[in-house]
Amino acid sequence: MTTAPRKEQWLEPGVALIATALAGLAAFWWLAIPTPAVMLAVAVFATIVVAVGLRVPAPGPRHCGIGPANRVTLLRGVLIAGLAGLLPYPELAGDHALSLLAIAALALILDGADGWLARRHGIESDFGARFDMELDAVFILVLCLLVWLLGQTGPWVLLIGLMRYAFVLAGWLQPILRRPLPPSRRRKAVCVLQVGALMVCLAPIVPPYAATVIAATALAALSVSFALDVRWLLRHAGPTAATEGTS
Secondary structure (H helix, E strand, C coil): CCECCHHHHHHHHHHHHHHHHHHHHHHHHHCCCCHHHHHHHHHHHHHHHHHHHHHCECCCCCCCCCHHHHHHHHHHHHHHHHHHHCCCCHHHHHHCHHHHHHHHHHHHHHHHHHHHHHHHHCCCCHHHHHHHHHHHHHHHHHHHHHHHHCCCCCHHHHHHHHHHHHHHHHHHHCHHHHCCCCCCHHHHHHHHHHHHHHHHHHCCCCCHHHHHHHHHHHHHHHHHHHHHHHHHHHHCCCHHHHHHHHC
């Protein structure tokens, strides 16, 4: 895949990173957010920026560099990085639980907006889909960490956030699992379910026993969804894939 010229490739992600750093400083001064939390948030977003900058597609008939849809996804990355910054400070996160929920809710809304913009402007791309999917995985993992660190469930809740990465690792060990999957409304619905369930678990009015039941239900749904995908891949593996998997 060709990439955009170097300056264009880094311009918008770089501007977004600078804006995030300035917003972090504002939070430090006005909301008494600890400096390490701000630094962690900026570092997380900087990692996202580097990953995006290295893969921004060149302008063409199907995409226009970053494009409006990926700008929305990038904004969602800012919100997710902000949540990640509070991971070392569970007490502070607990004190601002409603604010965390508001940020997570906005990130969830933007998750639907970026795809809508891509379809509306006819600029859907493999880059945009991959960017959105990987950011979803980071978002869910951050929410899992917050749920655990706030004492709503045990560390097993991290299985929800780590399952995607376990699937990727399995793909490296078994090439059949790296084959593309067909579009699936079930897969999208389960992803939204994970985010929604974890957000409910973060709500101050939800006691730990209820959060445990909710998170366990979400984990069961996710496990079934991954199992169905693995079964589909194994059933539709051609002779070439079977040979690759056993080599």
